[in-house]
Amino acid sequence: MTLTxxxxxxAAARLAAGSISSRELTAAHLDRIATVDPRLNAYLxxxxxxxxAQAEAADAQRTAGGxxxxxxxxxxxxxxxxxxxxxxxxxxxxxxxNFVAPYTATAVQRLLDAGAVxxxxxxxxEFAMGSSTENxxxxxxxxxxxxxxxxxxxxxxxxxxxxxRLTLGALGTDTGGSVRQPASFCGVVGLKTSYGRVSRYGLIxxxxxxxxxxxxxxxxxxxxxxxxxxxxxxPRDATSMPMPVPALGGWTEDLRGLRVGVPRxxxxxxxxxxxxxxxxAAIDHLQxxxxxxxxxxxxxxxxxxxxxYLIAPAEASANLARFEGVRYGPRAEADALWDVFEKxxxxxxxxxxxxxxxxxxxxxxxxxxxxxxxQAQKVRTLIKxxxxxxxxxxxxxxxxxxxxxxxxxGTKVDDPLAMYLEDVFTLPPSLAGIPxxxxxxxxxxxxLPIGLQLLGxxxxxxxxxxxxxxxxxxxxxxxxxxxx
Amino acid sequence: MxxxxxxxxxxxxxxRLRLTEAEKDLYRGQLSAVLDYIAKLSEVDTxxxxxxxxxxxxxxxxxxxxxxxxxxxxxxxRNAPDAADDMFRVPPVLDGGAEGG
Numbered sequence: 001m002t003l004t005x006x007x008x009x010x011a012a013a014r015l016a017a018g019s020i021s022s023r024e025l026t027a028a029h030l031d032r033i034a035t036v037d038p039r040l041n042a043y044l045x046x047x048x049x050x051x052x053a054q055a056e057a058a059d060a061q062r063t064a065g066g067x068x069x070x071x072x073x074x075x076x077x078x079x080x081x082x083x084x085x086x087x088x089x090x091x092x093x094x095x096x097x098n099f100v101a102p103y104t105a106t107a108v109q110r111l112l113d114a115g116a117v118x119x120x121x122x123x124x125x126e127f128a129m130g131s132s133t134e135n136x137x138x139x140x141x142x143x144x145x146x147x148x149x150x151x152x153x154x155x156x157x158x159x160x161x162x163x164x165r166l167t168l169g170a171l172g173t174d175t176g177g178s179v180r181q182p183a184s185f186c187g188v189v190g191l192k193t194s195y196g197r198v199s200r201y202g203l204i205x206x207x208x209x210x211x212x213x214x215x216x217x218x219x220x221x222x223x224x225x226x227x228x229x230x231x232x233x234x235p236r237d238a239t240s241m242p243m244p245v246p247a248l249g250g251w252t253e254d255l256r257g258l259r260v261g262v263p264r265x266x267x268x269x270x271x272x273x274x275x276x277x278x279x280x281a282a283i284d285h286l287q288x289x290x291x292x293x294x295x296x297x298x299x300x301x302x303x304x305x306x307x308x309y310l311i312a313p314a315e316a317s318a319n320l321a322r323f324e325g326v327r328y329g330p331r332a333e334a335d336a337l338w339d340v341f342e343k344x345x346x347x348x349x350x351x352x353x354x355x356x357x358x359x360x361x362x363x364x365x366x367x368x369x370x371x372x373x374x375q376a377q378k379v380r381t382l383i384k385x386x387x388x389x390x391x392x393x394x395x396x397x398x399x400x401x402x403x404x405x406x407x408x409x410g411t412k413v414d415d416p417l418a419m420y421l422e423d424v425f426t427l428p429p430s431l432a433g434i435p436x437x438x439x440x441x442x443x444x445x446x447x448l449p450i451g452l453q454l455l456g457x458x459x460x461x462x463x464x465x466x467x468x469x470x471x472x473x474x475x476x477x478x479x480x481x482x483x484x
Numbered sequence: 485m486x487x488x489x490x491x492x493x494x495x496x497x498x499x500r501l502r503l504t505e506a507e508k509d510l511y512r513g514q515l516s517a518v519l520d521y522i523a524k525l526s527e528v529d530t531x532x533x534x535x536x537x538x539x540x541x542x543x544x545x546x547x548x549x550x551x552x553x554x555x556x557x558x559x560x561x562r563n564a565p566d567a568a569d570d571m572f573r574v575p576p577v578l579d580g581g582a583e584g585g
């Protein structure tokens with residue numbers, strides 16, 4: 001077995017046993033990035049020199065003995081919306097093409113404190129706006145299972161890198177599905193954390209009432225280990241909650257007594273039949289492990305797309321006001337300050353970012369605020385109540401991640417509404433702020449991966465991870481490897 | 485609903501985005517289609533429903549009013565296209581720019 005085929009937990013165990021060094025594990029990943037990534041474009045920046053230095057320091061620390069942190073010497077990679085000090089951080093945008101982060105995001109710092117080696121920064125849709133990674137100013141990332149297809153988005157670089165064995169695990173961000181959907185499209189595990197669970201200090205903001213940071217990895221146990229390291233209160237983010245992070249692990253495959261909600265609104269006309277079949281089969285499998293499926297209704301599901309595409313762009317239009325050619329990045333030259341702002345933003349933002357800024361500005365503008373933004377916030381309340389009521393009846397909810405498998409590059413990028421509908425099953429949980437896990441549960445006829453989405457109540461990550469682990473360990477989907 | 489060309493110009497000005505004529509035409513069509521779709525929200529009776537601005541039970545967080553070190557100014561100015569005397573330098577705000585403000 002080559003070193004890049006190890007899971008994160010396997011690699012950590014071998015490092016702990018001294019049978020491999022971080023230096024050779026890190027070098028193996030850097031070699032594979034150099035060989036494979038020119039075809040995928042998953043990495044925007046490879047921090048090879050720093051990674052090897054970190055790896056050597058990790059090996060030295062282990063040789064010195066004593067207490068070792070849980071990720072000591074484990075190579076990981078980071079979506080390029082998270083700041084890493086002294087490293088270029090672009091958010092997939094031309095407006096930040098020269099931006100060198102002056103500090104490190106808390107979630108990344110916690111991985112470093114746990115001993116991780118950072119291989120580099122991963123491609124994404126510009127400012128995390130998109131469902132295909134085609135909105136990156138640095139070119140699309142390609143799906144490792146079929147290079148003509150998208151990896152999903154916006155954390156498409158993270159999902160593709162994990163699937164292609166270009167890292168043992170990665171951080172992504174999920175505002176409306178941006179961890180779960182690419183995990184589903186690339187056949188890896190992705191955890192959207194509860195809103196408020198992981199500090200967003202050092203995350204370039206998109207939709208501040210929705211943004212969350214979460215891990216992608218090749219197994220649920222790997223994702224759980226990364227989650228346990230990044231979760232927890234941070235005084236630098238007033239929205240990070242002072243909640244204890246649960247102990248993870250010690251899980252069995254016995255799901256007796258577990259009530260699994262199956263929402264009827266998540267099996268709709270127009271979804272790919274192979275997706276429905278795979279997800280229904282996965283629910284049958286949970287039943288075979290002892291769980292009890294219960295049909296439930298989340299009646300406001302159909303309103304999640306319009307609610308999200310008002311609230312997120314409205315928040316984005318405010319968050320992205322800071323990019324005006326004064327504090328960051330290249331500046332378009334003009335004689336007057338207002339012209340500098342308008343030209344810099346007009347020239348440097350990509351098409352989807354401008355579209356969402358326009359939409360959000362309109363939704364917040366005088367005369368339209370109550371009809372659009374205000375109404376969206378009220379319907380958001382109803383969507384959240386749907387979940388609150390469901391979790392009085394069931395322990396977890398099982399449903400599809402996305403209505404289709406990975407689609408060909410170029411087929412939806414010019415039709416924003418078609419692209420927005422891609423998020424129909426991931427947006428409601430985002431609006432409710434609850435955790436969601438994507439676990440591989442099948443393939444379509446073309447061999448493209450399908451994801452099972454497991455949802456839990458707010459701060460119920462342990463529950464979705466436990467159920468996802470039981471499913472994964474009694475199925476073979478997570479062993480599938482793309483041929484590259 | 486169909487956005488007029490004047491509305492597109494107005495939104496772009498509010499958003500401080502200089503758009504090309506082609507972009508204005510494109511966004512006019514695309515945003516009109518998206519707004520048509522979004523209009524389905526008006527079906528929902530939300531009369532007694534409070535808005536959700538955040539899903540968390542957030543309260544204002546206070547900390548002791550103690551001076552702490554912050555990031556070094558030169559580091560923060562490093563990404564600026566133009567800086568002088570520990571400040572961001574910009575073209576004139578008032579001369580020739582007042583109509584924009």
